[in-house]
Amino acid sequence: MAENLCLDSSVIVDQSSDYGGGTYPAENAIDGNTSTWSLTNGGAGEWWKVDLGAIYEIAWIKIVKRSGYGTRPKNYYIQVSDMWDFEDSAAVVRTLITATDEDSELNEYGPDEYEDSSTGIIKARYLRILCHTTNQYINLAEVEIYAEADDANIRLSTISIEALRDGAHNARLSTISMETLRDGIHSTRLSTIAIEVLRDVEAPISAQRTSMFLVFPNIIIS
Numbered sequence: 416m417a418e419n420l421c422l423d424s425s426v427i428v429d430q431s432s433d434y435g436g437g438t439y440p441a442e443n444a445i446d447g448n449t450s451t452w453s454l455t456n457g458g459a460g461e462w463w464k465v466d467l468g469a470i471y472e473i474a475w476i477k478i479v480k481r482s483g484y485g486t487r488p489k490n491y492y493i494q495v496s497d498m499w500d501f502e503d504s505a506a507v508v509r510t511l512i513t514a515t516d517e518d519s520e521l522n523e524y525g526p527d528e529y530e531d532s533s534t535g536i537i538k539a540r541y542l543r544i545l546c547h548t549t550n551q552y553i554n555l556a557e558v559e560i561y562a563e564a565d566d567a568n569i570r571l572s573t574i575s576i577e578a579l580r581d582g583a584h585n586a587r588l589s590t591i592s593m594e595t596l597r598d599g600i601h602s603t604r605l606s607t608i609a610i611e612v613l614r615d616v617e618a619p620i621s622a623q624r625t626s627m628f629l630v631f632p633n634i635i636i637s
């Protein structure tokens with residue numbers, strides 16, 4: 416299981432305003448305790464944001480709202496950026512989720528979860544929850560962010576090689592199949608590679624050496 420990046424001591428958070436004069440700071444959303452929560456005022460465009468300290472390939476975001484207050488907020492974006500100042504015109508902001516009144520699933524008591532699809536990997540250092548309607552409080556028990564497993568987590572689980580020889584020295588058919596099993600964040604991803612090599616048996620092969628290099632990049636096949 417990957418670690419929740421937000422629990423790292425170097426992570427910085429901020430929020431647009433502090434309800435109750437700082438009684439419920441932004442840090443309460445990353446203290447690993449769902450019974451403590453951050454809380455903004457209910458003004459216009461309230462936000463909560465986090466600086467992970469480095470760029471990560473984000474795979475899974477989980478937002479746990481305060482128990483009993485699943486509609487705080489209920490109309491919001493989850494956005495990532497490569498700049499801390501999301502308001503900067505030069506910032507590249509990517510909206511992952513737009514939660515609206517009509518989106519009952521995201522507006523229930525949660526947790527709200529977002530998982531990256533295999534069509535693209537989110538690379539970001541900064542994440543923001545931004546209300547897109549007024550009179551919305553942001554009341555977060557916990558925000559959890561998990562990164563993609565690194566390449567070391569690609570495990571070659573099965574290698575089978577079948578070589579059939581015809582007579583004394585003619586290689587005929589070789590089959591190499593491999594299964595790679597990737598332990599993802601909370602799912603198992605499986606890919607299979609099969610290679611067949613068919614050789615002409617008419618021409619005797621006096622000596623045969625085959626070298627094969629297989630390079631496994633960040634394979635993710637759902």
Ligand SMILES: [Ca+2]
Binds near residue numbers: 443449453556557
């Ligand atoms: Ca908390």
